[in-house]
Amino acid sequence: MSTYLEIVPIAGKILKKYPLCDNCLGRLFSKPLHLSSNKLLGKKLHKKFGSSEKCYVCKNLFDNLNYFLKLMMNASSNYSFTTFSVGTTVKPSIVDRDDSIRSEFKLKGIDSIKTDITKELGRLYSRKTKKILDPVDPDATFTVNFKDESCQLRSKSITLSGRYVKSQRGFPQKQKSCDNCSGKGCRICNFHGITEYDSVEGSISKLIFKKFGGTTAKFTWIGGEDQSSLVLGSGRPFFVKIQNPLKRKVRLSDTTINTINLSNLKLVYESPKKSLKFVSTIKITISSESPINSKHLKKLKDLTLNPIVVYEKSGKRSEKRIFQVKYKKISKNAFTLNIKAEGGLPIKRFVIGDDVAPGISKILDTSCVCQEFDFLDIVV
CATH class of the missing domain: 3.30.70.2510 (Alpha-Beta Plaits)
Incomplete structure (x- = not known):
């Protein structure tokens, strides 16, 4: 564990070669000292070694964060949310200068300049709006671009x-x-x-x-x-x-x-990831080319005995159960069929018998078509 006395000589060597702002200087040593404020540590060190000119690393970017805070406020003015996170795009030259100092003085395990800018913006916005910074699962995510001075906001679906x-x-x-x-x-x-x-x-x-x-x-x-x-x-x-x-x-x-x-x-929380199983009660109006034999209609009761097999063009095969069957002849060539069936039964193909077995046409031994079908109830 480092102590304040141990880091003072290193800070002095850095400042002799590179002028740094309070934030950038404090950031180089705050983590090893377990301090939360880079700026306060930087101020303390500057008191010992004197104030610096324009910061070599960030070019005094931290003095202009209020400008970017305003961009965030404008971007979020129409949004309602509780938690947020911030992402930033920083000029590569700033990152390169930060990396070179950390490498030259063998400073490890400390935040990068980009991380610090991002944290500071998050703190400023949170203080201004009372919204909660949540990097893991935020309601809204800001992307602040320091290269073109823009800010975008995307809210979670x-x-x-x-x-x-x-x-x-x-x-x-x-x-x-x-x-x-x-x-x-x-x-x-x-x-x-x-x-x-x-x-x-x-x-x-x-x-x-x-x-x-x-x-x-x-x-x-x-x-x-x-x-x-x-x-x-x-x-x-x-x-x-x-x-x-x-x-x-x-x-x-x-x-x-x-x-x-x-x-x-x-x-x-979210849409179902797998298809939900459901049962539909459906009223189907069916007509046929030739007159319908009432005796043949009785065969429809057998639909509840075995699954209906459905074949898709992709080659996929599925089975659908029919739990209840009622029918009523409404004319010489037409009848209504009420069924309670597993969801996903293709009704028109089921009537014609198009890659669905058994189909209504085959059971009645006459060519049938679906005139219309209505859903009376759907239970998940």
């Missing part, structure tokens, strides 16, 4: 979960991406990745951007439906990740936007 009920046909689930950026976010789409809001995704996104601000919204859907399908009951669950939100805590309540009813909106 937040994730919402909720449910939606769609009680009107003709409304797609997913929104078409911005033509210019393919959904990445650009000036044309105001960095949202979409330009229109005429879908379930668009309606929810519109509400989110109004409440939280932010750039793009990335959705994780628990299943999907056709544009012509209804989603009833308690609605379809979804998760949405909002990039760079301006606000992090907003009062959320059930609401209706563009005929989409939203409920159970709440902040969650």
Whole structure:
């Protein structure tokens, strides 16, 4: 362990060759002495050896940190957050001069000039705003560039979960991406990745951007439906990740936007990393080319006995269970089929029998098509 008396001669040798400011001089010795303030130690040493001219290492950068603090204040003026961290880009010449002194005088285990500038900016901003410095998992991250005198702020993404009920046909689930950026976010789409809001995704996104601000919204859907399908009951669950939100805590309540009813909106830690298992109750309207034999309809009850096998073009094979079956003939060539099934069963392909076995057409021994299908309930 070093003592103050041991470091004084080294400090004297350094100052004879290189003029240093209080911060840069104190930083060279504060860690070995277990002191928290570089500046106070530097002042103490300067009293012994006299004040210095312009700092050889930082060129008196520490005297101008208030300018960069103002840049941070301006960058964060529209953001609400509790914790933050700071990253900096420093001129290579400053780093090189710092490295050369530490190497010349064999000074090890001390903070670099960049680390010290970063720490000092964090302290100044925390003191000014009462926000908490958290380098590990901050709400917001500043990037201060000392080369071009700029400051950028990026806030950590937040994730919402909720449910939606769609009680009107003709409304797609997913929104078409911005033509210019393919959904990445650009000036044309105001960095949202979409330009229109005429879908379930668009309606929810519109509400989110109004409440939280932010750039793009990335959705994780628990299943999907056709544009012509209804989603009833308690609605379809979804998760949405909002990039760079301006606000992090907003009062959320059930609401209706563009005929989409939203409920159970709440902040969650993250979207599920694995696909969630869910069961859907679905009403399917089916028609056939030839008249339907009522006796054949009874065969549909056997759908609960064995899994439905689904083959994808990729070669992937999956099995889906059907737990409940009800049917009702509504005309000579049409009937409704109500099923309770594992999520992910492709309904139209299931009716036709397109790489799904057994399919409705094969069971009834007649070519069938799905006219429409609605989700009556979805349980995760």
